[in-house]
Amino acid sequence: MTERIGKLTRLALLLALAVVIHTAESLLPVTVVWFRFGFANIVGLATLYLFGFKDAFLLTLGRILLGSLVTGLFGSPAFLLSLAGGVASMLAMGLVHRYCSRIFSEIGISIIGAVVHNLTQLALAYLIIIRNEAIFLIIPLMILAAAATGFINGLAARFFVAHFRRVSPAAL
Amino acid sequence: MKATTLTIADVVLVVTLSALAAAMFYLLPGLLGLGGTEVEILSGDRPLARLSVNQDRTFEASGPLGKTTIRIQEGRARIVSSPCPNKTCIMMGDVGKEGGVIVCLPNEVVVRVGKERADGLDAVSR
Numbered sequence: 001m002t003e004r005i006g007k008l009t010r011l012a013l014l015l016a017l018a019v020v021i022h023t024a025e026s027l028l029p030v031t032v033v034w035f036r037f038g039f040a041n042i043v044g045l046a047t048l049y050l051f052g053f054k055d056a057f058l059l060t061l062g063r064i065l066l067g068s069l070v071t072g073l074f075g076s077p078a079f080l081l082s083l084a085g086g087v088a089s090m091l092a093m094g095l096v097h098r099y100c101s102r103i104f105s106e107i108g109i110s111i112i113g114a115v116v117h118n119l120t121q122l123a124l125a126y127l128i129i130i131r132n133e134a135i136f137l138i139i140p141l142m143i144l145a146a147a148a149t150g151f152i153n154g155l156a157a158r159f160f161v162a163h164f165r166r167v168s169p170a171a172l
Numbered sequence: 173m174k175a176t177t178l179t180i181a182d183v184v185l186v187v188t189l190s191a192l193a194a195a196m197f198y199l200l201p202g203l204l205g206l207g208g209t210e211v212e213i214l215s216g217d218r219p220l221a222r223l224s225v226n227q228d229r230t231f232e233a234s235g236p237l238g239k240t241t242i243r244i245q246e247g248r249a250r251i252v253s254s255p256c257p258n259k260t261c262i263m264m265g266d267v268g269k270e271g272g273v274i275v276c277l278p279n280e281v282v283v284r285v286g287k288e289r290a291d292g293l294d295a296v297s298r
Contacts, residue, residue, distance in 0.1 A: 137204070
């Protein structure tokens with residue numbers, strides 16, 4: 001019982017943290033930073049390592065739902081893009097973590113997640129917003145941005161997981 | 173494992189993605205078939221003419237500063253004279269079937285070469 005409550009409490013804290021990061025990042029001006037760092041995914045990735053795929057997936061869903069309520073974008077195209085990207089990238093990271101966690105580190109998995117996130121969003125943006133093939137010209141830039149942000153986030157997640165295990169050994 | 177260690181697979185992934193990005197940078201415009209034969213001339217956001225890039229002719233577009241002359245010759249469109257101060261639009265050179273845009277910002281003239289479009293909108297977003 002206490003174990004379950006302990007897990008619930010930790011996941012609730014992680015979700016709260018993810019929502020705060022998600023919201024804080026949405027305040028960055030897109031005119032200066034044209035891509036998103038996706039820092040909230042640090043928490044998603046760390047949860048994947050700490051608690052497994054199911055909890056990480058639910059955390060990502062919860063983060064996007066709550067985050068979009070805070071930013072007032074719930075139900076907007078931006079929300080749909082965010083949701084599709086988050087779901088697809090968490091599925092990809094979950095699969096790679098399940099079957100290839102020996103060969104890819106957190107950084108590799110984070111980069112895969114970031115690339116899948118971006119490509120999913122671009123494909124969906126093409127389908128529901130911009131029916132113009134020219135938007136696919138941005139794929140090379142998006143892949144490079146995803147590799148860079150994925151690297152940073154993967155590294156951060158590695159520190160996050162190590163620190164979490166140290167301060168909260170009961171977690172796992 | 174040290175804090176910043178990458179596995180071999182991580183490195184392979186990064187290298188592959190970089191190579192893929194570089195390849196796509198050069199190959200995508202061709203693969204997407206973005207070019208076309210329609211020359212669309214706009215003054216601000218008002219369309220003035222839709223011409224064919226295959227038909228030689230000269231067109232005068234009037235903007236706030238005066239007349240900008242666009243010449244279509246041997247399958248390529250270019251701005252040959254313009255009343256704007258620094259003539260950047262003339263220096264932009266010519267655009268052919270591969271598609272592209274020449275803009276004269278001061279005189280608000282846009283010459284776009286590309287596919288015919290069903291409506292005048294590129295995109296609608298909030």
